[in-house]
Amino acid sequence: MSDGAPLLSVEDLRVHFQTEDGVVKAVDGVSFEVRRGEVLAIVGESGCGKSVTAMSLMGLTRGPNAEITGRATLGGTDLVAAKESELRKVRGNEIAMIFQDPMSSLNPVHRVGAQIVEQIQAHDDISDSDAKARAIELLKSVGIPGAEERANSYPHEFSGGMRQRAMIAMGLSVEPDLLIADEPTTALDVTIQAQIMRLLRKLNEDRGLATILITHDLGVVAQVADRILVMYAGEIVETGTLEQIFYDPQHPYTWGLLGSVMRLDRERSDRLAQIKGQPPSLASLPEGCKFRPRCPHAFGKCTQHPELEARAGDGPHLDRCWLDAERKRSARTMKSGEIGLEAA
Amino acid sequence: MSETISQRAQATGNGSAPLLEVRDLVKHFPIHGGLLFNHSVGAVRAVDGVSFSIKPGETLGLVGESGCGKSTLARTVLQLLTPTSGSVRFDGQEISGLKRRKLQPLRREMQMIFQDPYASLNPRKRIGEIVGSPMKLHGIAEGAELRKQVEELLDRVGLAPEHYNRFPHEFSGGQRQRIGIARALALKPKLIIADEPVSALDVSIQAQIINLLEDLQDEFDLTYIFVAHDLGVVRHVADRVAVMYLGKIVESGPASEVYSNPVHPYTEALLSAVPIPDPRANRERKEKILEGDVPSPANPPAACRFHTRCPYATEICSEIEPELVKHRGGQWAACHHPLGPGATAGAPSPASG
Numbered sequence: 001m002s003d004g005a006p007l008l009s010v011e012d013l014r015v016h017f018q019t020e021d022g023v024v025k026a027v028d029g030v031s032f033e034v035r036r037g038e039v040l041a042i043v044g045e046s047g048c049g050k051s052v053t054a055m056s057l058m059g060l061t062r063g064p065n066a067e068i069t070g071r072a073t074l075g076g077t078d079l080v081a082a083k084e085s086e087l088r089k090v091r092g093n094e095i096a097m098i099f100q101d102p103m104s105s106l107n108p109v110h111r112v113g114a115q116i117v118e119q120i121q122a123h124d125d126i127s128d129s130d131a132k133a134r135a136i137e138l139l140k141s142v143g144i145p146g147a148e149e150r151a152n153s154y155p156h157e158f159s160g161g162m163r164q165r166a167m168i169a170m171g172l173s174v175e176p177d178l179l180i181a182d183e184p185t186t187a188l189d190v191t192i193q194a195q196i197m198r199l200l201r202k203l204n205e206d207r208g209l210a211t212i213l214i215t216h217d218l219g220v221v222a223q224v225a226d227r228i229l230v231m232y233a234g235e236i237v238e239t240g241t242l243e244q245i246f247y248d249p250q251h252p253y254t255w256g257l258l259g260s261v262m263r264l265d266r267e268r269s270d271r272l273a274q275i276k277g278q279p280p281s282l283a284s285l286p287e288g289c290k291f292r293p294r295c296p297h298a299f300g301k302c303t304q305h306p307e308l309e310a311r312a313g314d315g316p317h318l319d320r321c322w323l324d325a326e327r328k329r330s331a332r333t334m335k336s337g338e339i340g341l342e343a344a
Numbered sequence: 345m346s347e348t349i350s351q352r353a354q355a356t357g358n359g360s361a362p363l364l365e366v367r368d369l370v371k372h373f374p375i376h377g378g379l380l381f382n383h384s385v386g387a388v389r390a391v392d393g394v395s396f397s398i399k400p401g402e403t404l405g406l407v408g409e410s411g412c413g414k415s416t417l418a419r420t421v422l423q424l425l426t427p428t429s430g431s432v433r434f435d436g437q438e439i440s441g442l443k444r445r446k447l448q449p450l451r452r453e454m455q456m457i458f459q460d461p462y463a464s465l466n467p468r469k470r471i472g473e474i475v476g477s478p479m480k481l482h483g484i485a486e487g488a489e490l491r492k493q494v495e496e497l498l499d500r501v502g503l504a505p506e507h508y509n510r511f512p513h514e515f516s517g518g519q520r521q522r523i524g525i526a527r528a529l530a531l532k533p534k535l536i537i538a539d540e541p542v543s544a545l546d547v548s549i550q551a552q553i554i555n556l557l558e559d560l561q562d563e564f565d566l567t568y569i570f571v572a573h574d575l576g577v578v579r580h581v582a583d584r585v586a587v588m589y590l591g592k593i594v595e596s597g598p599a600s601e602v603y604s605n606p607v608h609p610y611t612e613a614l615l616s617a618v619p620i621p622d623p624r625a626n627r628e629r630k631e632k633i634l635e636g637d638v639p640s641p642a643n644p645p646a647a648c649r650f651h652t653r654c655p656y657a658t659e660i661c662s663e664i665e666p667e668l669v670k671h672r673g674g675q676w677a678a679c680h681h682p683l684g685p686g687a688t689a690g691a692p693s694p695a696s697g
Contacts, residue, residue, distance in 0.1 A: 045546035046517075159637040160410075189409035189573065190617040191634040197619070198633065216547065219619030222626050242623050258621065260551040262576030264603065265620045271558075272580065274551035278516050 006033035007177055007210045008057070013070035013080070015049075015056050022283045026052040026061075028234040029070075031308075034178065034210040039201070041213045041225035043257070047279055049234040050214045054180045056080075058097055059087040074178065092123050096171030100183040102163035106155040112166050113139070113151025119173045138169040142199060161192035168199065172207075179204070182214045197223055218261055222246065227316075230254050233280055233290040236308055240317035250312050250319035252341055253291045255332045259340020266338070273340040289320065296343040297323060297331050361436060362397035363567050364421070364535060369394045369430035369440075371413075371420045375642060388642045390416040392591035393430075398584075400534070403561070403568040405582030405599065407575060407614070409638055412588040414571045418537045421569070422454050423447055435534070452482055455528035459540035461520030465512040471498070472508035475526045482531055494530075501526045502556060518549035522556070529560065537569040542577060554581060575618050579603050587611050590641050590649040593668070597675020607677035610650050648680065656681040 015027040027049040034040045042050040055061050057072055057079050072079040077090055099105045107115055116135040120126070126134075132151070139147035142165040155163055164184060171179060181200060185193035201224045204211045215221060221228060221242075228245040230238040230253065238251040249255055259273035277294040280286055286293050288303040295302070299322070306320040313325065323331065334340040370393055377385035390413045398404050406414045419425045421432055423439055432440040439450060458464040465474055476494045479485050485493050495505035501522040512520055521541060528536055538557070542550040558581065560566060572578050578585060579599060586596035587610065595608035606612045616632040634653050639645055645652045651661035658681070666678040 045548060161637055189638070190575070191409065191613060192637065194617040194619070194631065194633045195635075217619070218547075218621035222621050222623045223619045246621070246623055256548055260547050261621045262550075262574070262580045263621060264576055264579060264615060264618055265622065265625055268579060268600075272551040272555055274555060275548035276552075278518060278549065279546075 004035065006035050008072065008074045009033045010053075010057070011071045011073075013053065013056060013072060014068070015052050015061055016067045018065045018067070019283065021281075024282045025234050025285065026282055027056065030229075030231075030234075030236055031070075032229055032236070032239065034212060036177070036208045036210050037205065038226045039204055039211045039213055039224050040227050040229065041215060041221045042229045042231060043215060043218065043221055044231035045216060045279060047233075047282065048231040049282075050231050051182055053231075054097070054182055054212060054214055057180065058091055058095060059084070092174050094176055095178045095180060096174060096176040097180040097182065098164070098167045098171050098184050100186050102160065102167045102187075103155065105167055106163060108155055111152050111154055112158065116151075116166075116170050116173055119170055123174050135169075135173070138173055139166065141172070142166075142169045142203075143195070144169070159192075160188050161195060164188060164192075164196055165199070168196075168203070172203065175207075176209065178210045178212070180212045180214070183216070184213070185220065186215070186217070193220070200224065218257060230257070233285060234282060235290060235320065236318075237291065237321075238319040239308070240312075240319075244312070244317045248312065248317070249332065249339060250317070250325075250328055251291075251321045252295045252297055252323075252331070254319075255339055256294075256341035259334060259338065259342070269336060273334060273342055275341055289322070296341065297327075299323075360400065363400045363402075363435060364569075365397040365431075365433040366421060367395050367431040367433075369417070369420060369432060370428045371416055371425060372428045386642055389591050389644060390641055391420055392644075394588075394591075394593055396586055396593065396596060398535075398567055398569065400567055401561075401565060402584065403570055403582045405578035405585040406569060406571045406588065407573065407578050407585060408588035409573060409614075411590075411638055411641060413591040413641065414588050415539055417588070418456070418539050418569060418571050422456060422537060424456075452531040453533050454535045454537070455531060455533040457521075457524050457528050457536060457538040457541045460544055461517050461524055462512075462544075464524055465520060467512050470509050470511060471503075471523055474512070474523060475530055478527065478530045484531070494526075497526045497529060500560075501529070502552075516549075517545050518552060521545060521553055525553075525556065525560070529564065532564065533566070535567045535569070537571065539571045540573070541570075543572065543574060550577070557581065575603075575614060587614065590639065590644045592649065592678070593676075594650065594679070595675060595677040596668075597671075597673065597677075601673035601675050605673050605683075607671045607673075607675055607682045608650075608679045609654050609656050609681070609683065611677075612683060613653075613655075648678070 011031050013027055013030045017024045017026060030053055044050050052061055056068055068080055070080055074094060113135050117131045120131045120134055136147045136151050139151055144150050144162060144165050158166060185196050197220060203209060225242050227241055229236050232253050238254050249258060256275040275294055280290060288305050292298045292302045301322045306322050308318045308320050310318055332339050334342050369391055371391040372387035372389050374384040375386040376382050394417055408414050420427050427440050431438060472494050475497060476490050479490055495508060498505055498507055503522055542553050570578060570581050582599045585599045585602045586593045589610050595602060595611045602611060606615060613632055613634045620626050636653050639652060647663050647665045648661040651657040660680050666680050668676045668678045670676055671682055
């Protein structure tokens with residue numbers, strides 16, 4: 001699936017914001033790579049830094065209060081250091097981003113087709129009729145029935161699923177290399193979600209895109225991802241392949257996430273496994289392991305900050321947990337036999 | 345937990361009268377048109393002839409996609425919206441069409457928990473006031489006694505008594521939902537309608553809130569209507585489930601049956617669309633992805649409303665509206681082509697996963 005040099009490589013990305021409450025370390029030393037044809041999923045809960053990571057790649061978090069350091073190399077350009085004018089070119093031509101709420105990302109007073117035409121003509125010097133034909137072609141390719149007529153509709157005349165398809169068409173109009181999808185199906189119903197995820201996977205394969213999928217839904221991840229980053233409080237706490245994260249997870253937070261999903265394919269449990277407490281404030285993080293205050297397996301060493309290292313033995317599987325491999329295997333198995341987080 | 349509920353349902357439920365009985369409930373929202381003479385040109389048929397009943401101590405899960413009318417149904421049952429027609433009997437008393445003043449004492453018995461914990465708490469009021477004012481209004485307690493009771497409630501829902509003087513913005517989403525729950529409990533209601541109570545929360549917090557709601561049900565003998573689009577959440581909490589599509593219940597019955605042996609093709613499609621957080625199980629599973637979108641409730645398809653998206657639809661489905669009839673497993677479904685026992689649900693058996 002993934003071969004050759006990475007399309008995007010992010011090294012030690014840090015995004016800190018100055019606020020009234022002090023420095024908020026939204027992203028604190030994140031490194032990863034994405035290759036063509038690969039779907040990388042970033043999972044975590046609200047405030048873990050997954051969206052800030054993606055938005056920083058697009059240069060959307062820049063501002064007087066933001067301090068952004070590290071490197072993010074996409075085809076020879078460092079997205080962190082690039083000037084705004086360079087970045088605008090990259091945003092248009094190489095990266096496309098789709099957001100959770102398609103209604104707020106489409107212009108309500110312009111026809112959907114016209115918005116795509118505008119996007120095409122901003123990057124390509126082609127005639128109106130050619131641009132229009134391409135817009136209709138794109139709408140067809142994302143599965144909008146009657147694309148010729150629908151191109152003349154306004155966004156409010158589209159359903160939620162249709163709007164998300166239109167957003168994807170707009171993103172693809174620039175023939176990007178990298179597609180960032182930030183919770184693309186969270187606002188959609190399950191039956192529509194299934195359609196959109198199938199479309200994203202297909203585009204990824206057909207067009208050889210590199211896709212970063214940001215989501216909190218492990219079900220969606222299991223359907224489409226090749227590799228996974230699990231983020232907590234601004235850091236990657238575990239990263240590995242789909243199989244590694246789901247069947248051999250190393251970090252207690254990953255266990256907690258896997259264990260607290262209400263699954264339709266398993267016997268109904270009497271009581272849900274829950275992660276106690278709540279995520280820490282990013283302005284006053286705990287010393288050492290940031291998950292320590294919520295972790296039932298914390299011990300003395302956890303007051304030291306663990307590095308993201310290969311602790312499970314196999315190469316691309318990294319985590320930040322001090323527990324030894326054997327202890328992890330027994331600790332992550334709940335009384336029910338499933339993986340989860342519960343007090344020993 | 346589940347045993348205790350069903351035991352109680354059996355002990356008090358089977359023979360005894362239902363706590364809530366809804367018959368042919370209809371809620372239409374008129375669509376107005378015309379510039380000079382504002383007249384009604386149609387109606388959004390949000391709830392279009394719904395019947396169900398709940399026994400004391402039971403949890404009914406109400407599922408369906410956006411626009412299916414589940415939230416409107418919940419609000420119409422509580423008389424927060426005036427029904428267009430139909431009957432709602434609570435504890436044996438007809439409450440549909442009652443005047444405000446007559447309804448007020450009944451409001452104590454029926455409370456609601458809302459989806460958005462940010463929008464449902466007054467940002468300018470302190471927690472003590474938010475939770476305490478219903479008790480004051482209904483003359484349950486005052487002064488020091490009121491404060492004591494509020495603090496006990498806060499403690500019961502997992503907040504600290506010293507949160508009494510804080511404002512909603514000082515709390516996280518999960519904590520705010522706990523405040524909403526404390527407020528709903530303040531009047532010691534019999535029935536609580538929870539409208540998407542956990543869908544705005546992170547997964548790890550969802551589990552905390554659901555465990556809390558289940559504990560409280562046991563402790564205070566509560567009856568729940570649990571409205572949600574998340575089928576996993578509903579399966580966990582509900583004794584019985586009703587599946588809605590475009591203003592109608594298309595299937596209802598014991599949760600275990602509806603989930604493992606759905607009769608209605610829409611139920612099957614919904615279950616099949618839920619991704620399983622297990623890559624291998626996902627790969628083995630046969631997806632049945634529905635095509636198209638939900639039609640507009642202002643102009644629903646004739647006869648069976650699902651026939652435009654249904655993979656099994658035939659001529660009869662667009663001509664004759666199917667009645668709700670009882671099927672094996674005890675569930676009711678409205679379909680001309682009910683799925684047989686061999687039909688597979690979205691969830692594979694644990695053995696194959």
